[in-house]
Amino acid sequence: MKNDESLVKVRTKSVRKNQIRLSNERRILAAAVKIFAGFGYQGATTRKIAEEAGIPKANLHYYFQTKEQLYRRVLDGIFKDWLAAANTFDECVEPIEALRGYIETKMELSRKRPLESRIWAEEILRGAPLIQHELEVTLSAWLDTRVKRITDWINAGRIDALNPRILMFMIWAVTQHFADFESQIRALNQQQNLSDNQFKEAKQQVTRIILKGIGALD
C-alpha cells in the first residue's frame, strides 16, 4: 500500500517533470545530431550544440553530463534505426522482394536521415572506439541471422553461390554512400543535390544491378 502510494506519487510527478526533461533532451539530441554530423566528434563543441539547441551550455551539461554521454545517446538512436531497417528483409520470403525492400529501405534512410548516416560513418572511420562491442555482439548476431536466410536462397538455387557477408557489405556500402558522400556527388552533379527523380533512378539502378548481379533476375 505505502509502496503503491509513493509509486503513484513518483509517477505523477515524473510524468510532468519528464515532459520538461524529455522535451529538452529531444532538443539537445536534435542539435547534437546536426553538429556531430557537420563537424565530427572532435570538431563538435558543447558550445555549438547548446547554441544550436538555443540553451546555455551549462544547461546542456545539466541534462548530459559529458560530451561523450551525449554522443553515445546519439549513436544508440542511430543503431536502432540501422537494425530496424531490416524489417522488410525479414518479412519477405522471396529473395527478390526481401533484398529489393531492404535496399529500398536503406536508400530511403540515406535520403531522409543523411546526418545520422554520416555520424555512424565517422564513428566507424575512427575505428568504432565507442561501439566496437555493440558491433561485435549485437550487429554480429543480427548479421548471422540474415546470412542464414541468404544461404538458404543459395542452397535452393534462387540466387548465385556467393558469400552472403560480402553481399551485405556491398549493399551497405552502396546505399550509405549516397548519404556519406553526398557532398562529392553534389560536386559532380553541377553543384546540385540529386533531385527526387535522380535519386529514384539511382535507387532503381542500384537495386537492378545488385539483383541481376547475384542471379536473382532473369
Added chain:
Amino acid sequence: MKNDESLVKVRTKSVRKNQIRLSNERRILAAAVKIFAGFGYQGATTRKIAEEAGIPKANLHYYFQTKEQLYRRVLDGIFKDWLAAANTFDECVEPIEALRGYIETKMELSRKRPLESRIWAEEILRGAPLIQHELEVTLSAWLDTRVKRITDWINAGRIDALNPRILMFMIWAVTQHFADFESQIRALNQQQNLSDNQFKEAKQQVTRIILKGIGALD
C-alpha cells in the same frame, strides 16, 4: 654565363639542402597520414604528428607553417592516387577488362592504403571544405571522360542501358568501403581483418556482381 653559373650553384646547394628538406617533409607527411586517419582533422594535433614523426613540434611548423597547409599536402597526394587509379580503365578497350581492372585497382588501393582512403572519406563527410573546388573542376572533368566511354559501350550494346555516373558511384562506394569501414568488417569477422584469401574472394565477388549486374557477363 653569370646566370648559368649562379643557376648551377643554386642547384648544387638545392640538391643537398633539399635532401634534408625532402627527407623531413616525407617523415612529417607519413606521420600526418597516420594521425589524420586515426583521429580526423580536428582530432589530429600538431603535437601528435610531430611526436609520431619523432621531431619537436616547432620543427614541424618550420616545414609546414600551419596544420591546414600540412593537411592540404596530404589531401593532394591522395587525390593524385585517386586519379591515377584509372589508368587501367583507360588502357583497356573492352568494357569487361576496363571495369575489372579499375575495380581491381581500387580494391588494391583500399587494401594497401586504407589510411589515405579514410582521410579522403572524412574530408567528404565534412562537406569537402578544402577540396570542393578540386572536385567540381578536376574530378568532374575526370568523370566526364569515363562517362563518355561507358556511354559508348551502352550504345554499342556491350552493357545494359544505365546511368554511367551512378555506376561509378557504386564502384567507388563498394571498393572504398573495405578501407573506410574496415573496423566494422573486422568486428563482423571474429575481430580479425580480412585475410588475403578473404579479400581476394571479396574482390572477385564484387567484380562479378557488378559486371554481371550491368549485363557485361552473360
Added chain:
DNA sequence: GTTAATCTTGACCAAACGGTCAAGATTATT
C-alpha cells in the same frame, strides 16, 4: 505560504590547442 525538488544560468577553471620566437646548432660558400 512554506518546503523541497528540479531546472536555469553567468562566471569561472585547468588543460590543451595552434602557432610564434629568439637563440643556438649545422651546413655550405668564400
Added chain:
DNA sequence: AATAATCTTGACCGTTTGGTCAAGATTAAC
C-alpha cells in the same frame, strides 16, 4: 676563418576546450 643560409629547439602566448559551481528561478505538494 669568416660569413651566410638553413635547420633545430625549449619556452612561451592568446584562445578555446569540456566541464564545474553556486546562486537564483520555477514548479509541485502540503
